[in-house]
Amino acid sequence: MSRIRKLVSAFVLLVAVSLPTASSGPSGGDIDLPEHIWDKASANEATSTLEARQASSYDIIILGATPGGITTALSASRVLQDVNKPVTILILERSKHIGGLPANGLGATDIKTRGATGGLFLEFVNRVKSHYISKYGADSKEVKDCSNGFHFEPSVAEKVFNDMVNEENGRVLVKMEKQFDAKEQNLEYDAVDGRVRSIAVKDLKSGTMERYLGKYFIDASYEGDLIAAAKIPFFVGRESEDVYAHGGVKEIGAGKVYKYWGGEEAEGTTHQGDNTTQAFNYRLCLTNSGANMAPITKPATYNRNDYVSIIKDIVTGCYTSKEAAPYCRRDLPAGDSWKTIPPTDVAPGAPKGIVRLTNMVTLPNGKNDANNQHMTFISTDLPVEIGNTLPQIGHGETDSRNNDPEVPVWFRQQVTGWGLSKDEYTDNNNFPRQVYVREGRRMHDTLKWDSITASHYALDSHAVRKREPNRAHLDGFVSYIVPKPYTVPIGVMVPGPRTDGKPVKNLLAPVPASASHIGFSTLRMEPCWMALGQAAGMVVGLFLKDDPKGVGSVRNIDVPRVQNALLDRGAVLVYSSDLAGKSAAEKKKIQVDALKKARRSNRDEEV
16 A cells, blocks of 8 residues: 555545535544545546546436445336347445445444334345345254344345346446546536536556546535535535524534543533534454354554553453443552452443443354443544554454453453454455445435434534543444434435535435435444435435436435335335335335324415
8 A cells, every 4th residue: 555645634625625624634634534434646647648538427426335225226227128229327336345344343233123214235235144144044043042043144135235236137247446536636517507518537457547438426425525526515514503403402412522432421521512423334244153253463553652542441441331421530559459359349230341442233143242341441433543554453452451461361351252253255355345434424404304214323523532531432423213214305415506506416415415414323323324325316316217327316206106006016205113014015005194294284385
């Protein structure tokens, strides 16, 4: 890797269409990211190289083989499967693999109410379950651990996504190692017609630039690269609590927040907005199954100072609940005598063993989805500065607790035997190939319209800064209960006018959708993104079915028609417990009636 960019300055430069310049990173310091996230050279190559290469043309071009990008392609393909004209749907993916985060460690599906999201997401879940039943038997431990298909190994997620794409009879083409940089010169916009005409990507194998013409474009990237290049207004950061206040009620969890885990907000909370972004991380696939365990080794550039404060936490049992606060203030005995403090003399409820370091969810075949631990002050999320390559981050956090001589022997014994899964990411030293970008650019617009999916998860945002003295938790690490499923309006993925006031009629953004930071903290879950992708594919698929020339405008969507088509394909637009046990026709009627009632209510409010 020839060049490393600092994350925050690079990330803000990457998205600086409507943002002030950032002064420092969310951690109070800069963070290293690999070159491919910001490649200035590729943009400079575009003009000379593109003129010499013939452009390829497609009906639909999707940036990102994320789950949302895949469901967009599948949805459009199935709508258009009976048209006479051949359909060409292209997914451009930067890496060598499809599937986004579910294929890179996010094996524990984030959804509070199972059944709140249906359609292609539920098809994916059912295929996962069928895989484990077919391979291991209905009564196997693997089937039990897959939790009805909601928990899965990374390799299984990738396999299922590949199967779904391959069954589309050639209508969906995926091109790997195609990198799109969020630069204006990499997107051709027709100001007369208000349409994106083409985008330019860098082929990572040859280093050459390639141009692709399309009728409709979908931004399914986690980073929101396409909307940035198209000059769609967006935001990166946290809004203050007053920005989306409604009826005198301020937005919960907005802005700068320090909150005890499972408790109230604490000292230092101002609810003021800023340009910090919730942390990224790697979702490791860990196991303590000896035959399949690859030991975690210490990175060459490991910096102990980034983690050393957790040693006192281990001894005292200090963690991020209010009940643990008195233990966090305890002083350790002088000298080495603190090493003899027994593991029982810690705060009640303190996480133990490997769970002190990472939140673990059981997956089939003795594996675990290892995520950042919300009860620990040392975050396994980025930003963490322990070297000049990202893979060292996950290695450093786990390895240091196991081998550091200052860590009590009893704790080292608790975490001994854990390592990476040998049969995952075999082309990448068993380490996830993709960093978890929880939140990148978000569109900002006021469009709402009607629901195109139901969803359900907590308001859940990860930290934006490293540990600070005498704070209840890391800044921005919050979770608020959402009591019941909610609906997501179609307008969240429809771009507003560009920064120059001109429209963009043929672009949808189901992943970098329009939402506040706190709103996005629940919308950003993969089930919801997959449902938004299915709706986006339905919109452009119906446009092409009506007119193969591709003249439809996303600002003029026949929403009831799209809703009806989604319901016919098993999507859930309005969740109710009444749907359980009902036939497909009955489920559709219940939801259609609910949508009609909602429209009447909205009209009454407007009057």
